[in-house]
Amino acid sequence: MTEPPRQPDEPGRRPLLILVGGVCLVVVLWMTMSPLQAPIEAPQPSVALAESRVPSSRDCADADPCTIDFWHEFREQCVHTADPYCTKECSADLDCAFADGLAPCTLTECVQGQCRYQPLALDECATCSDTSECPESFCEPRECTGGRCRKSKRDCSDDDPATWDTCDEAGQRCLHLLGDDLRRCNSAADCVTDHPCQQFECGDRMCRVSKESAD
Secondary structure (H helix, E strand, O other): OOOOOOOOOOOOEEEEEEEEOOEEEEEEEEOOOOOOOOOOOOOOOOHHHHHHOOOOOOOOOOOOOOEEEEEEOOOOEEEEEEOOOOOOEOOOHHHHOOOOOOOOOEEEEEEOOEEEEEEOOHHHOOEOOOHHHOOOOOOOOEEEEOOEEEEOOOOOOOOOOOEEEEEEOOOOEEEEEEOOOOOEOOOHHHHOOOOOOOOEEEEOOEEEEOHHHHO
16 A cells, blocks of 8 residues: 655655564664754844944933933933053042042042052952041051051061961961971970970971871
């Protein structure tokens, strides 16, 4: 019996000959897609989305070359953000200042007729008129400089190559941790360390971690 003709968009059947134990078997495979079926095209970006990315033609220039000026679609207003990597001519520090609230974490200074900007970390943004107004810290003492609470590092170095020097904020002190077999000694008194878990002893004229603390 002959197979009725298929329509162009009808799923097709394909005969397949398989040899099993010397016997030919005919297996019909159903194709899930017609060879005449058109491939699915990838979706195209919407025109509305593309148009929303086109820069606005509104003029938001504020005559300051060190601000980035653009139109904010959702706020429906011009926005000016400070560009701390910009420079411009100046005769005094005031010429380099941004409007209030525009760059709260940026130091401005006029140096040799050019504005210089220095972005600050968030923990250095606090304004001050005196060092007493700055947060207290032993390891990162702050000083009121240029109207900002600028921080510095506590120098805990003891100039001893046999120790590792660090700062302990909780204990409000510097720690000098002795390294194993790095310091020459005459007695255990020469092997004092600030390490809370290690004790040293003098052996063969070198400070070494004691067996008790090593275990």
